[in-house]
Amino acid sequence: MDAEDWRGRWTEGRTGWHEPEGNAGLQAAWPPLTDNTHVLVPLCGKSPDLLWLAKRGHEVTGIELSKIAVRDFFVENAIKYKLVKGDCLDCYSAVDLPLTLYCGDYFEYSGSGFDALYDRGALVALPPDLRERYIEHTKNLLRPGASRMIVTLEYDQAVVSGPPFSVPAEEISGYWDDLVCVSKKDDIDNCPPKFRAAGLTDVKELVWFSA
Numbered sequence: 494m495d496a497e498d499w500r501g502r503w504t505e506g507r508t509g510w511h512e513p514e515g516n517a518g519l520q521a522a523w524p525p526l527t528d529n530t531h532v533l534v535p536l537c538g539k540s541p542d543l544l545w546l547a548k549r550g551h552e553v554t555g556i557e558l559s560k561i562a563v564r565d566f567f568v569e570n571a572i573k574y575k576l577v578k579g580d581c582l583d584c585y586s587a588v589d590l591p592l593t594l595y596c597g598d599y600f601e602y603s604g605s606g607f608d609a610l611y612d613r614g615a616l617v618a619l620p621p622d623l624r625e626r627y628i629e630h631t632k633n634l635l636r637p638g639a640s641r642m643i644v645t646l647e648y649d650q651a652v653v654s655g656p657p658f659s660v661p662a663e664e665i666s667g668y669w670d671d672l673v674c675v676s677k678k679d680d681i682d683n684c685p686p687k688f689r690a691a692g693l694t695d696v697k698e699l700v701w702f703s704a
Contacts, residue, residue: 496598516613521676522702530609532554533610537615544572555592555593558597579597582601600630609639610635616643617646617655617657620655624660628668641672641703645701646658648695652693653687662674662699669703672702675701681693
């Protein structure tokens with residue numbers, strides 16, 4: 494899926510992966526990190542998880558390609574923000590919360606030193622040919638020893654293909670060999686309608702955390 498397709502999905506409202514109530518795995522398994530932990534949230538969309546993390550006192554930085562998603566996040570949550578336009582990415586900073594969203598190409602973002610990663614919708618949004626590039630770029634943004642929580646899906650892609658894509662456990666281990674699966678549950682009810690329409694009946698959501 495290329496950038497135009499991604500923007501088009503937001504324009505047309507084809508965002509079946511969006512979780513309006515936030516991710517239950519995050520709320521159940523997020524570790525007790527210090528309040529000022531700087532958390533990176535790649536390809537964040539308008540996820541309520543951003544607000545959940547910020548309200549815990551973390552400094553949250555999300556990166557999102559779609560301007561519609563970024564603006565919807567602030568409008569739907571009634572959050573005042575300041576906008577600074579950049580050459581590659583525009584910066585939306587919440588006025589009363591430790592939360593910043595950058596709108597633009599994730600691979601153009603050049604921050605560094607993040608204390609933690611929360612990935613609920615990034616890795617599963619990318620086809621296999623982009624995932625390794627995504628991982629390498631993400632590693633460059635994190636400080637050594639950063640905490641990582643990654644949420645993935647497993648299902649039979651012979652029945653239906655993503656996005657969101659199925660990411661095998663062995664692929665995750667190949668990216669980070671210290672990640673441990675802390676939760677695995679049925680998730681067909683939260684998947685895009687196209688999954689059921691294609692006849693898919695078994696989807697697992699896995700939550701991975703750095704050991």
